[in-house]
Amino acid sequence: MQGEIITIGNELTSGRTADLNSWYAAGRLTASGLSVIRITSVGDDAKMAADALKRASASSRFVIVTGGLGSTEDDMTCRIAAEALDRRLCLDHQMLRKIKEYVKAKGIPMSPPLEKMAFMPEGAKMIHPKGAACGFSLVEKDIHFYFLPGVPDEMRYIMDAFVVPELLSLYERPPVTRQRLLKLYGLDEPRIADIFAALKGRTGDVVFGFYPKYPENHITMSLRGPDETAVTAALDKVARDIISLVGPYAFAAGDQEMEEVVGRLLGEKKKTLSVAESCTGGLIGHRLTNVAGSSIYFQGGVVSYSNQSKADILHVNPKTLETHGAVSARTAEEMARGIRDQMKSDLGLAVTGIAGPDGGSEEKPVGTVYIGLCSAGETVSRRYRFWGRRKQVKLNASTMALDWVRRHLNGDPFLPGV
Amino acid sequence: MQGEIITIGNELTSGRTADLNSWYAAGRLTASGLSVIRITSVGDDAKMAADALKRASASSRFVIVTGGLGSTEDDMTCRIAAEALDRRLCLDHQMLRKIKEYVKAKGIPMSPPLEKMAFMPEGAKMIHPKGAACGFSLVEKDIHFYFLPGVPDEMRYIMDAFVVPELLSLYERPPVTRQRLLKLYGLDEPRIADIFAALKGRTGDVVFGFYPKYPENHITMSLRGPDETAVTAALDKVARDIISLVGPYAFAAGDQEMEEVVGRLLGEKKKTLSVAESCTGGLIGHRLTNVAGSSIYFQGGVVSYSNQSKADILHVNPKTLETHGAVSARTAEEMARGIRDQMKSDLGLAVTGIAGPDGGSEEKPVGTVYIGLCSAGETVSRRYRFWGRRKQVKLNASTMALDWVRRHLNGDPFLPGV
Numbered sequence: 001m002q003g004e005i006i007t008i009g010n011e012l013t014s015g016r017t018a019d020l021n022s023w024y025a026a027g028r029l030t031a032s033g034l035s036v037i038r039i040t041s042v043g044d045d046a047k048m049a050a051d052a053l054k055r056a057s058a059s060s061r062f063v064i065v066t067g068g069l070g071s072t073e074d075d076m077t078c079r080i081a082a083e084a085l086d087r088r089l090c091l092d093h094q095m096l097r098k099i100k101e102y103v104k105a106k107g108i109p110m111s112p113p114l115e116k117m118a119f120m121p122e123g124a125k126m127i128h129p130k131g132a133a134c135g136f137s138l139v140e141k142d143i144h145f146y147f148l149p150g151v152p153d154e155m156r157y158i159m160d161a162f163v164v165p166e167l168l169s170l171y172e173r174p175p176v177t178r179q180r181l182l183k184l185y186g187l188d189e190p191r192i193a194d195i196f197a198a199l200k201g202r203t204g205d206v207v208f209g210f211y212p213k214y215p216e217n218h219i220t221m222s223l224r225g226p227d228e229t230a231v232t233a234a235l236d237k238v239a240r241d242i243i244s245l246v247g248p249y250a251f252a253a254g255d256q257e258m259e260e261v262v263g264r265l266l267g268e269k270k271k272t273l274s275v276a277e278s279c280t281g282g283l284i285g286h287r288l289t290n291v292a293g294s295s296i297y298f299q300g301g302v303v304s305y306s307n308q309s310k311a312d313i314l315h316v317n318p319k320t321l322e323t324h325g326a327v328s329a330r331t332a333e334e335m336a337r338g339i340r341d342q343m344k345s346d347l348g349l350a351v352t353g354i355a356g357p358d359g360g361s362e363e364k365p366v367g368t369v370y371i372g373l374c375s376a377g378e379t380v381s382r383r384y385r386f387w388g389r390r391k392q393v394k395l396n397a398s399t400m401a402l403d404w405v406r407r408h409l410n411g412d413p414f415l416p417g418v
Numbered sequence: 419m420q421g422e423i424i425t426i427g428n429e430l431t432s433g434r435t436a437d438l439n440s441w442y443a444a445g446r447l448t449a450s451g452l453s454v455i456r457i458t459s460v461g462d463d464a465k466m467a468a469d470a471l472k473r474a475s476a477s478s479r480f481v482i483v484t485g486g487l488g489s490t491e492d493d494m495t496c497r498i499a500a501e502a503l504d505r506r507l508c509l510d511h512q513m514l515r516k517i518k519e520y521v522k523a524k525g526i527p528m529s530p531p532l533e534k535m536a537f538m539p540e541g542a543k544m545i546h547p548k549g550a551a552c553g554f555s556l557v558e559k560d561i562h563f564y565f566l567p568g569v570p571d572e573m574r575y576i577m578d579a580f581v582v583p584e585l586l587s588l589y590e591r592p593p594v595t596r597q598r599l600l601k602l603y604g605l606d607e608p609r610i611a612d613i614f615a616a617l618k619g620r621t622g623d624v625v626f627g628f629y630p631k632y633p634e635n636h637i638t639m640s641l642r643g644p645d646e647t648a649v650t651a652a653l654d655k656v657a658r659d660i661i662s663l664v665g666p667y668a669f670a671a672g673d674q675e676m677e678e679v680v681g682r683l684l685g686e687k688k689k690t691l692s693v694a695e696s697c698t699g700g701l702i703g704h705r706l707t708n709v710a711g712s713s714i715y716f717q718g719g720v721v722s723y724s725n726q727s728k729a730d731i732l733h734v735n736p737k738t739l740e741t742h743g744a745v746s747a748r749t750a751e752e753m754a755r756g757i758r759d760q761m762k763s764d765l766g767l768a769v770t771g772i773a774g775p776d777g778g779s780e781e782k783p784v785g786t787v788y789i790g791l792c793s794a795g796e797t798v799s800r801r802y803r804f805w806g807r808r809k810q811v812k813l814n815a816s817t818m819a820l821d822w823v824r825r826h827l828n829g830d831p832f833l834p835g836v
Contacts, residue, residue, distance in 0.1 A: 011629045013444055013455065013456070014448040014454070015444030015446065016636075016638060017441070017631070018441035019437055019457070022437070022459070023430075023436035023437065024433065026432060028433065031433075036431045036433070037461065038431070038460050038470075040458050041456065041458075042455065042457075043455065052456075103608070113611050114608065179432075193532070209427075209429055209434065212569055213435070214571075218434070281703045281704050281706065281708070282701065282702065282703025283704040283707075284700065285704075286699050286700040289698075289699025289812070290699070292774070292808055295724070299726075300723040300731075302721070303700065303718045305703075305712075306717050308761075312760065313718075313731065313760060342727075343727055390708065394707070
């Protein structure tokens with residue numbers, strides 16, 4: 001059940017585009033209990049691509065190839081596949097018909113590059129498309145090859161609707177593989193390494209993975225075995241042990257984003273939230289509204305990038321701005337109170353800071369950020385220092401602010417400030 | 419001057435993490451005139467990693483390896499490298515000292531996993547680190563191997579400060595390679611293919627690349643030659659030809675984001691902007707404030723996720739909301755006027771729509787978005803329909819809204835609505 005992924009395109013080897021297709025395909029295959037042993041990216045180079053295809057045949061039962069199936073000049077995977085697997089290149093009439101229908105629906109004229117997309121290696125089986133770019137599969141020496149378009153949406157659709165189900169039907173039921181994911185915020189790598197060391201000898205055959213994902217740290221736990229109940233029970237025990245060691249630093253057990261965790265908690269506790277953002281510029285609102293159904297608990301926000309808007313809309317006292325500055329504990333608190341009043345929400349969250357690269361001072365260097373939170377009972381604020389460039393400071397500040405809401409709703413203490 | 423990149427980690431083959439390290443390394447190498455012919459990702463598997471290292475030796479002059487140098491359980495690149503290249507594993511005292519210093523500065527105790535990081539293949543040259551995770555290089559049969567940590571920041575630092583300069587010093591000056599990038603918004607793939615077809619025979623040896631990057635389309639033009647002036651002139655001519663064919667659909671010639679282009683134009687025309695966001699939830703503000711110095715032209719915004727906030731803060735007439743609905747041309751216009759008044763900016767931009775997956779109707783399906791823009795002269799709005807999931811609708815709506823500001827400032831017509 002081992003396979004590999006080959007992605008083709010000069011955009012990958014030249015670093016123009018990150019290879020998110022192999023990432024997606026690998027994730028879907030792994031989640032289905034299939035394992036990916038290698039991912040290879042080559043340019044639009046017939047020799048290199050053919051070499052990758054041939055080499056894959058030596059060790060894999062399935063090969064997923066993405067890219068090079070579109071209508072533009074540099075796409076040539078069909079030709080390469082036909083050559084590498086020593087097959088003729090044939091015009092597929094069903095495919096040509098589909099392309100003609102698509103072209104007609106879009107009201108654009110037929111052209112040779114579009115026609116080219118209907119040519120496939122002999123024996124290939126067409127994969128029904130969404131949009132014009134199609135995929136195809138073929139079997140060579142008992143190895144299943146899938147050729148998918150490089151456009152992420154089309155590739156993902158075919159992967160989920162066709163490739164994964166077919167692969168699962170081809171193989172005998174594999175031994176059960178289960179994975180748990182734990183997401184941490186606020187602990188650095190050495191402290192996490194200590195936690196792992198403390199678990200030594202108590203984790204059986206569980207395989208750990210440690211993945212920094214700025215500003216979070218993710219831990220995976222994988223276990224294989226013949227029996228699902230036993231695998232699940234063993235994994236759950238290890239996950240519980242880790243959670244009891246890290247406490248509220250673990251914000252998600254599973255693939256939830258921080259904003260989803262916050263949204264779920266707000267929903268459970270029937271609380272509403274509004275945000276006043278200065279240095280994060282709208283990122284917190286953006287993250288909260290990435291969650292479907294967030295309108296139930298998210299009232300809205302104000303991006304107060306200017307002092308004037310802090311005073312006019314959030315009713316921050318101009319004296320506060322003058323005396324303490326826009327980046328101060330007092331301003332963060334008044335922003336939190338102001339947005340809560342304006343939006344009539346249960347919680348008012350505020351962030352003000354210096355994202356950089358300019359605007360820092362000795363007293364308040366770039367990366368200095370104040371978080372404020374106003375609830376019915378009280379208004380609190382704390383000062384933090386984040387490192388990195390502008391986007392990193394914004395990202396970390398937004399995560400810290402969301403973490404405040406999570407910890408507040410859970411009754412946990414906020415992370416210590418500076 | 420051909421080389422390759424090998425990235426090691428179960429997080430890559432399992433799809434837990436996208437391989438942004440190879441993307442970065444490939445981009446830096448390509449920009450330096452070096453070419454990457456293959457990128458291979460394998461799991462934390464000694465056999466597969468050794469195989470990739472050996473295979474790289476056959477066709478490459480340099481090999482960049484990332485991952486597996488940290489202090490956590492699953493890191494083992496040093497051992498694999500030593501085995502694959504048949505070298506002893508030795509304790510590096512300088513490295514050990516650095517780790518001890520780091521540990522002391524952070525106030526954490528020394529541990530065996532941290533100590534493990536000081537072991538390197540015999541003959542390896544240490545690469546001075548930023549943080550605890552270091553890299554090293556070694557030369558085997560005239561091939562230069564670089565082993566870098568997998569943490570993106572550390573890897574990027576070593577790549578830029580050490581690897582690229584050394585590689586450039588090793589090789590003779592390559593023939594000049596220059597690349598141009600053109601970013602388009604609002605044209606679909608077949609129409610772009612037509613534009614390329616129209617250029618047939620007029621583009622010489624220029625190599626084109628076409629990269630959809632939702633919701634934009636990016637075109638690269640590359641040309642190699644012995645003489646920089648000639649290469650640059652030829653590329654510029656082709657770029658000009660394409661721009662004259664696509665007109666205002668081309669929003670950037672170079673690696674600028676849409677928000678940078680908008681920011682530059684606002685700065686040039688000395689105009690200020692504020693935004694009223696409903697379905698984009700803060701994304702437009704976030705994008706605008708990703709640009710350093712945006713506080714000069716960006717006044718701020720309101721995320722009005724509730725009807726109440728549309729009325730209270732943006733002063734949208736409650737009757738408008740009742741009669742036309744929150745997602746309507748009239749509401750978009752009143753939001754644009756409201757935010758402009760509130761923020762006292764030259765331009766007021768508004769977006770209201772249905773991001774989905776719920777909230778759609780027959781008359782206004784998911785993906786229906788109204789953009790409104792209020793300037794001193796007038797207030798205009800238009801209805802659009804975007805496709806895809808929630809995040810895609812938000813992204814496309816934010817790009818369309820920013821594109822409105824760009825086109826307004828350039829005196830170009832807005833993209834046609836539905």
